[in-house]
Amino acid sequence: MTGSEASFAQHLSGYHWDDIKLSFGAKTAADVERALSRSANQTRLDLNDFMALISPAAEPYLEQMAQRSLQLTQQRFGKTIQLYVPLYLSNLCSNICTYCGFSMHNAIRRKTLDMVELDAEIAAIKQLGFDHILLVTGESERKVGMEYFRQAVPKIRENFSHVSMEVQPLSTQEYQELKDMGVDSILVYQETYSRQTYAEHHLKGKKNDFDWRLATPERLGQVGMNKVGIGALIGLDDWRVDCFMVAAHLQYLEKRFWQTRYSISFPRLRPCTGGLEPKSVMTDRQLVQLICAYRMFNPELELSLSTRESAAFRDHALPLGITSMSAYSRTQPGGYAEAEPALEQFSISDERHPKYVAQAIVERGYQPVWTDWQPAYGRSAIE
Amino acid sequence: MVFTIADKTFSSRLFSGTGKFADPSLMTDAILASGTELVTMAMKRVDLNKSDDDILSPLVKAGVHLLPNTSGACTAEEAVFAARLAREALGTHWVKLEIHPDPKYLMPDPIETLKAAEQLVKEGFVVLPYVHADPVLCKRLELVGCQAVMPLGAPIGSNKGLKTRDFLEIIIEQANVPVIVDAGIGAPSHAAEAMELGADAVLVNTAIAVSAQPVVMAKAFKQAVEAGRMAYEAGLAATSVHANASSPLTAFLDEIESVSVD
Ligand code: SF4
Numbered sequence: 202m203t204g205s206e207a208s209f210a211q212h213l214s215g216y217h218w219d220d221i222k223l224s225f226g227a228k229t230a231a232d233v234e235r236a237l238s239r240s241a242n243q244t245r246l247d248l249n250d251f252m253a254l255i256s257p258a259a260e261p262y263l264e265q266m267a268q269r270s271l272q273l274t275q276q277r278f279g280k281t282i283q284l285y286v287p288l289y290l291s292n293l294c295s296n297i298c299t300y301c302g303f304s305m306h307n308a309i310r311r312k313t314l315d316m317v318e319l320d321a322e323i324a325a326i327k328q329l330g331f332d333h334i335l336l337v338t339g340e341s342e343r344k345v346g347m348e349y350f351r352q353a354v355p356k357i358r359e360n361f362s363h364v365s366m367e368v369q370p371l372s373t374q375e376y377q378e379l380k381d382m383g384v385d386s387i388l389v390y391q392e393t394y395s396r397q398t399y400a401e402h403h404l405k406g407k408k409n410d411f412d413w414r415l416a417t418p419e420r421l422g423q424v425g426m427n428k429v430g431i432g433a434l435i436g437l438d439d440w441r442v443d444c445f446m447v448a449a450h451l452q453y454l455e456k457r458f459w460q461t462r463y464s465i466s467f468p469r470l471r472p473c474t475g476g477l478e479p480k481s482v483m484t485d486r487q488l489v490q491l492i493c494a495y496r497m498f499n500p501e502l503e504l505s506l507s508t509r510e511s512a513a514f515r516d517h518a519l520p521l522g523i524t525s526m527s528a529y530s531r532t533q534p535g536g537y538a539e540a541e542p543a544l545e546q547f548s549i550s551d552e553r554h555p556k557y558v559a560q561a562i563v564e565r566g567y568q569p570v571w572t573d574w575q576p577a578y579g580r581s582a583i584e
Numbered sequence: 585m586v587f588t589i590a591d592k593t594f595s596s597r598l599f600s601g602t603g604k605f606a607d608p609s610l611m612t613d614a615i616l617a618s619g620t621e622l623v624t625m626a627m628k629r630v631d632l633n634k635s636d637d638d639i640l641s642p643l644v645k646a647g648v649h650l651l652p653n654t655s656g657a658c659t660a661e662e663a664v665f666a667a668r669l670a671r672e673a674l675g676t677h678w679v680k681l682e683i684h685p686d687p688k689y690l691m692p693d694p695i696e697t698l699k700a701a702e703q704l705v706k707e708g709f710v711v712l713p714y715v716h717a718d719p720v721l722c723k724r725l726e727l728v729g730c731q732a733v734m735p736l737g738a739p740i741g742s743n744k745g746l747k748t749r750d751f752l753e754i755i756i757e758q759a760n761v762p763v764i765v766d767a768g769i770g771a772p773s774h775a776a777e778a779m780e781l782g783a784d785a786v787l788v789n790t791a792i793a794v795s796a797q798p799v800v801m802a803k804a805f806k807q808a809v810e811a812g813r814m815a816y817e818a819g820l821a822a823t824s825v826h827a828n829a830s831s832p833l834t835a836f837l838d839e840i841e842s843v844s845v846d
Contacts, residue, residue: 243744275794277741279604332631362631455688460658462687501688566606572631577665578656 209453210415216449218395221252221442228256237262240269240497251448254494255441263490270493270522273500281568283525284555285333285365286326289534290314290353294339296406298392300434300470300477303339305405312534313345319353323360325537329529329555332572333363335388337532340369340408347375350382358383363574365428369407370417377424385579388430389417390468394446398438398480418450422458427579428503429454429461435488436470436479444491448498455499464503464525465495469510485514489521496522508549515551516561528558587784589762590678590710590731592649596621597779598809599651599764601789602639603629605798612642614792618802622649624680624787627666628656630673640674651712653680658693660700667704679704680734681713690740694721698728705729714766717748722755722763733759734787736767737778741790743770746777756782772801772808779812780820 236250246254253259254266291313294303302309314322326334334357338345350368357364365386366379376387393399396411403409421429431450433443444467451463467488470479483491488510495504506515506523508530515526530549531537551558559569586595600620605611615623623643630640630652643650652670657663660683667679681704683697684690692715704711710731715721717735725733735755738744745768746752756763762784769775770791778786788805795801 243742275604276743276790279790279793280606281604362628459688460685563607568605568607570629573626573628575628575656575662575666575669577669578628578658578662 208416208419209450210412212449212453213394213415213446216446218442221445222439224252225256225441228253228258230258230261232256233259233262236497237265237269240273246498248445248449248452251494251498252445254497255444255491259490259494260486263486263493266490266493266497267521270496271520273496274520274522274524277500278524279568280566281570282519282523282562283333283570283573284331284559285335285363285525285527286329286331286555287335287337287367287527287530287532288322288326288357289337289532289536290319290349291339291341291345291534293341293344294406295341295343296408297404298408299402299404300437313349314353314534316352316356318535318538319356321538322535323357327360329537330559330571331555332361333365333574334361335365335367335527337367338369340406342369342407347371347378350379354379354382354384358576362572362576365430367430370414371420373420373423376421376426380424380426380579383576383580384426385574386428386430386462386464387421387426388432388464388466389414389421390430390432390434390466391415391447391450392434393437393443394433394450395438395442402437418454419457422454422461425458425579426461428464429458430464430466430505432466432468434468434470435483436481438480440481440483440487440491444495448495451499451502462503463499464505466505466507467491468507488514489518492518492522508551510550512551512553512561515558516565519562519565519567526558526562528555529553587762589712594621594785596806596809597785597813598775598805599623599785599787600792600802601625601787602643604790604793606793608639608642610798611639611793612646614798614802615643615648616646617799617806618788618792619806620648622651624651624653624789626655627652627670627673630670649678650674650676651678651680652676653682653714654700655682655684657683658685658696659683660696660703663696663700664703664707667700667709668707671709677708678710679712681711692716692736694718697721698724701725701730702728712764717751717755719751719754719758723758726759726761730761732762732764732784734764734766737765737774738768738770740767742768743791744768745770745774746781749777749781752778752783753781772804775805776808776812776815779809780815782816785809 232253236253292303293311297304297306364384366384367388399411418429433447503524504522505525507527562569586593596619598620599622602625654663654666663683683693685693697713701711701713712732713725714734722733738747764785765778765783766787769788775786792798792801
């Protein structure tokens with residue numbers, strides 16, 4: 202195996218968590234200024250620059266970063282924001298994750314949409330105007346696995362231009378099948394890149410296999426999935442180190458799978474049933490710093506902001522680097538056709554109807570984009 | 585100053601796009617101010633299930649021709665599919681062929697582009713391929729029946745200007761079809777430069793769409809394109825290539841000659 206074919210797990214073993222954590226403290230104003238001027242000269246930033254930009258030393262430069270990030274984002278994506286909506290297929294889960302409302306040990310009512318309920322849900326979502334959809338499943342391979350997807354995905358495919366999915370890590374073959382059925386993008390967040398912290402929070406179930414999850418984007422790259430989403434759950438461990446790892450992971454993937462598009466999102470821990478206190482708290486200011494740093498590091502990256510964040514924060518942050526937003530998310534299966542808050546994964550913060558989210562986007566001088574894909578792209582056989 | 589692509593005559597040499605604008609009415613105003621008669625629009629942005637096209641209808645009303653593009657397509661197969669879709673949905677057999685399998689720099693794939701161009705020409709399309717500034721490829725595309733070629737000036741959306749200038753010159757010199765410089769034009773001066781080189785037209789989107797004042801910027805581009813073309817037609821004065829050396833290297837010949845005469 203040549204160096205370029207090494208897995209990201211091999212790369213990761215070359216990084217030492219505590220050393221990286223220390224390096225953040227060593228970054229100086231000069232490092233930040235160098236990164237800023239490289240960006241201004243249209244030089245591509247390296248991981249070192251990225252590190253400087255998310256370090257405490259960059260905090261006084263936040264406004265400059267925001268200006269540059271806005272410029273780069275408009276240059277690449279224009280004054281537009283993509284809109285999408287999540288559709289929760291099931292809240293069944295056979296894992297125990299300390300931070301999640303769907304966790305097996307939580308005594309909540311479990312539900313998986315049957316095909317009739319799925320139809321109702323699709324109809325309700327279409328009514329809202331959405332054309333890009335994100336399917337979300339818990340992690341229950343037995344009940345909500347390929348068998349289920351073979352029924353559900355084609356139904357969904359018929360109704361939406363772009364179909365993304367947040368699903369438990371699957372095998373290469375299974376991803377190929379999903380792609381052929383019409384899935385355009387798959388999102389898998391590593392949660393944390395610290396093996397130790399990962400083990401502390403994933404107590405039971407297949408999800409505690411760190412390496413299987415870590416290699417997921419590589420399996421997706423191998424089948425030529427059009428878009429792959431990665432990210433860390435902010436708060437499980439030091440957010441700076443985790444986000445640095447995400448950037449390193451991205452760089453690795455882009456080099457190897459150059460035909461894939463990438464997106465990143467930055468979920469911050471939210472209150473949920475059986476709630477967990479974040480170990481590392483990220484302030485709004487730091488979230489903005491992070492968004493700008495990702496943009497400056499990678500001007501092509503799609504950055505997505507979910508309804509976990511408040512309406513006020515979303516409206517103000519949107520020009521600073523964001524390219525897509527969800528709206529009106531219902532995090533319980535069947536939530537659009539028939540709301541049952543007791544089933545939800547986490548409580549959302551921005552509750553506005555998509556009409557109002559779109560209006561807020563317009564008020565900021567941006568165009569809300571509902572459709573930006575042809576359903577035939579990425580399929581292996583086009584008639 | 586008019587020029588022709590396939591069976592259409594254009595009096596404006598500035599082509600524009602519909603993407604990246606903050607809102608459809610600003611887009612319409614900017615396009616009208618630019619004087620553009622041909623605008624590209626991405627098929628991936630067209631929701632075929634919806635009829636309320638706030639982007640299309642004002643343009644059609646303004647008499648602007650639509651040039652659907654296949655942006656988003658990664659293979660010849662996908663691009664051909666998108667072109668057929670456009671023909672059906674928008675009622676035009678014109679297509680800007682764009683195939684970029686690389687989502688980062690959006691570099692056009694020469695092999696897939698040639699394949700798709702050949703197929704689309706056979707199906708009766710007027711094909712305007714977006715390509716790297718590759719003179720050989722441009723000739724090959726002309727040979728399979730493309731009605732124009734659209735080489736890039738710099739990476740798309742980069743606003744860096746004519747980084748491929750040397751190759752654009754060769755393409756323009758050799759072409760029997762119109763050459764439209766596409767991508768990379770970030771300032772009116774870049775557009776003027778392309779026109780001075782002899783390009784038949786330029787396509788500008790990002791630089792207008794994301795300007796703080798798109799309508800004013802559109803006008804600036806309109807004038808720059810006109811000025812550039814006028815300069816090209818008038819014939820640019822040659823830049824002096826020979827410095828007048830104070831002691832000419834060949835003066836000795838005069839001396840030798842005068843000696844031998846004596
Ligand atoms: S995070 Fe995912 S795997 Fe863990 S409990 Fe929640 S749904 Fe299940």
